[in-house]
Amino acid sequence: xxxxxxxxxxxxxxxxxxxxxxxxxxxxxxxxxxxxxxxxxxxxxxxxxxxxxxxxxxxxxxxxxxxxxxxxxxxxxxxxxxxxxxxxxxxxxxxxxxxxxxxxxxxxxxxxxxxxxxxxxxxxxxxxxxxxxxxxxxxxxxxxxxxxxxxxxxxxxxxxxxxxxxxxxxxxxxxxxxxxxxxxxxxxxxxxxx
Amino acid sequence: xxxxxxxxxxxxxxxxxxxxxxxxxxxxxxxxxxxxxxxxxxxxxxxxxxxxxxxxxxxxxxxxxxxxxxxxxxxxxxxxxxxxxxxxxxxxxxxxxxxxxxxxxxxxxxxxxxxxxxxxxxxxxxxxxxxxxxxxxxxxxxxxxxxxxxxxxxxxxxxxxxxxxxxxxxxxxxxxxxxxxxxxxxxxx
Numbered sequence: 001x002x003x004x005x006x007x008x009x010x011x012x013x014x015x016x017x018x019x020x021x022x023x024x025x026x027x028x029x030x031x032x033x034x035x036x037x038x039x040x041x042x043x044x045x046x047x048x049x050x051x052x053x054x055x056x057x058x059x060x061x062x063x064x065x066x067x068x069x070x071x072x073x074x075x076x077x078x079x080x081x082x083x084x085x086x087x088x089x090x091x092x093x094x095x096x097x098x099x100x101x102x103x104x105x106x107x108x109x110x111x112x113x114x115x116x117x118x119x120x121x122x123x124x125x126x127x128x129x130x131x132x133x134x135x136x137x138x139x140x141x142x143x144x145x146x147x148x149x150x151x152x153x154x155x156x157x158x159x160x161x162x163x164x165x166x167x168x169x170x171x172x173x174x175x176x177x178x179x180x181x182x183x184x185x186x187x188x189x190x191x192x193x194x
Numbered sequence: 195x196x197x198x199x200x201x202x203x204x205x206x207x208x209x210x211x212x213x214x215x216x217x218x219x220x221x222x223x224x225x226x227x228x229x230x231x232x233x234x235x236x237x238x239x240x241x242x243x244x245x246x247x248x249x250x251x252x253x254x255x256x257x258x259x260x261x262x263x264x265x266x267x268x269x270x271x272x273x274x275x276x277x278x279x280x281x282x283x284x285x286x287x288x289x290x291x292x293x294x295x296x297x298x299x300x301x302x303x304x305x306x307x308x309x310x311x312x313x314x315x316x317x318x319x320x321x322x323x324x325x326x327x328x329x330x331x332x333x334x335x336x337x338x339x340x341x342x343x344x345x346x347x348x349x350x351x352x353x354x355x356x357x358x359x360x361x362x363x364x365x366x367x368x369x370x371x372x373x374x375x376x377x378x379x380x381x382x383x
Contacts (some may be wrong), residue, residue: 042252064252066281068245069273076242077277080214080249083234083366084373088249106238107246111362 027156027184031118032057034160035089038167040116042066042081044074045091050120050185054091071096075103075115082113087170089116094123094139094179095132104175105146114170117148117177118163124182143177152179159184195327196350197291201227203328204260204289207335211258212372214250216243216267218298218358220291224262225356232368235360241271244288248278250373251286257376258285260335265292265345269308278341279319286341289331293348298358301351314343 032054035043042064045051055065068074071092078088092100097119108115122129123136143150149169151162166176201223205213213233215224220243221235234250236243247261268274268290278286294307314322321342325331326349334344 044249066252066277068277072242073245073271073274073277076239076245076271077249079242080234080246080251081253082249083246083369084212084250084253085370085377086249086253103239103242107236107242110237111366113366 026053027153027159028053029057030156031159031163032061034163035116035118035167036061036063038164039171040087040089040167042078042086042088043091044068044078044081044088046071046074046093046096048091048093048120050093050180051091051118054118071100072103075100075108078115079103079107079111079113082115083111087167089118089167091118091120093120095135097139097142098135101142101146104148108175109146109148112173113175114173115175116166116170117175118166118180119150119177120180121152121182126182139179148175148177150177150179152181154181154183156184195331195346195348196352197223197293197297197348198227198352198354199328200289200291200331200346200348201262203332204262204335207332208258208260211260212250212254212369212376214243214247214259214261216240216261216263218264218267219354220262220264220267221360222354222356222358223291225360226354230356232372233365234369235365237358237360237362237365240267243267244271244274245277247286247288248274248281248283251283252281254373254376255283255285258287259283261286261288263288263290264297265290265294265308265310266296266304268310269304272308275310275314275317275320275343279317282319282341284340287335287338288341288343289335290343290345291348292345293351297351309345310343311345314345 044066074090081088123132153159162178166178169176215221217236251259296302311322311324314320321339324345326347
């Protein structure tokens with residue numbers, strides 16, 4: 001972690017400085033804090049209701065958040081940022097993984113970038129929207145086909161370890177993904193999503 | 195104006211900038227014009243050069259970042275114009291090499307050749323201009339408010355001799371060293 005990252009990792013803005021988004025104190029906070037503590041300072045994402053609490057926490061920690069138009073664009077932005085010396089995490093919903101594949105396969109992997117990717121899962125157990133199911137079912141096989149390890153968090157107790165783990169791998173030059181299982185959100189929140 | 199003349203005009207005008215070149219002819223032209231300089235050349239990921247340049251620009255500000263993209267490339271990732279406008283980096287220019295064709299894949303015509311100058315200028319937070327000569331292009335690099343899109347109209351086809359196929363590790367290594375040199379310069383009294 002460089003000096004800037006170390007300084008930012010300990011920073012917490014007053015609540016009033018936070019942008020919009022639900023503030024929570026559960027696993028989403030643990031996840032955001034683990035990413036920050038591990039050295040990530042920049043985050044690129046396409047808005048997703050399930051990711052909102054994580055993003056809200058990142059904002060309170062003073063992180064640079066870039067909400068872009070599409071997942072492929074997020075990956076490309078992060079790749080450029082990283083080749084200029086940054087450590088950037090991409091967050092997306094599983095439905096967006098298909099959009100991101102060209103940039104992952106033709107930019108991130110051949111250029112040897114270690115990019116942490118956080119994927120909010122849809123289309124798994126309990127999914128009520130059939131349109132989400134094929135991509136949810138294919139997410140792990142697609143990542144595996146690209147040689148990207150995926151680590152699924154099903155329990156809040158796993159979140160911190162996996163989040164810090166994918167950043168550690170990124171710092172070693174290895175791209176990996178953290179999957180946020182629908183069970184993690186709990187039955188009451190399973191139906192929500194973008 | 196051909197793509198090599200356009201690329202050289204920009205390089206000569208701002209040799210201090212960091213350059214990002216999209217896959218294909220833009221990469222061939224920049225490799226040729228800069229004698230394989232330490233720039234970020236894309237070997238694939240069509241449509242991703244402009245957002246990557248945005249990421250670079252945010253990280254290296256205030257150093258100027260210039261992206262070279264074809265019109266087919268930017269058509270595939272035109273959404274990024276709005277993202278650039280949202281972020282508003284005042285150190286980013288996108289130069290569109292506009293010939294109405296997919297040059298890299300055999301020169302096929304783009305069905306509806308896109309124009310970028312006017313749409314870019316219409317987006318709040320972004321500016322745009324169309325130029326058709328190396329001199330006008332060089333002036334636009336200095337004078338167009340940033341972030342901005344310069345549409346360089348190409349009316350002569352040439353095939354730059356350098357290969358568009360790059361070694362990603364060599365590209366990344368050289369580019370990162372160039373970025374690091376910027377940071378070292380910034381810390382010198």
